[in-house]
């Protein structure tokens with residue numbers, strides 16, 4: 001985890017994190033919320049939009065066929081923005097990885113009380 005202390009990073013919706021390879025994890029609560037948001041049954045949502053995680057501990061959103069791009073990305077917007085998974089909401093503030101600043105356009109904003 002490498003973030004500046006006392007800063008919050010504001011997403012600029014560059015969509016880079018929606019296009020890189022890896023798991024976009026969804027838990028049971030998120031599946032319920034996303035399925036309801038899309039107006040489909042949980043069964044159909046799991047069947048059509050998820051796959052087993054690489055480490056087999058649960059489900060992740062599918063990639064678009066032949067790409068590493070999340071199936072929920074439509075142009076430059078997330079189809080499920082209002083109910084997107086916690087993993088998506090948290091990056092890069094609650095989790096990130098070495099070198100994330102090179103691929104993410106989020107802007108650092110000092111937290112209240114800082115310069």
Ligand code: SF4
Nearest residue numbers: 018070072073078088
């Ligand atoms: S769910 Fe939305 S925010 Fe999360 S990776 Fe997919 S397109 Fe991006």
Ligand code: SF4
Nearest residue numbers: 011012015017104106
């Ligand atoms: S890479 Fe960073 S700026 Fe781009 S969409 Fe993801 S969090 Fe937002």
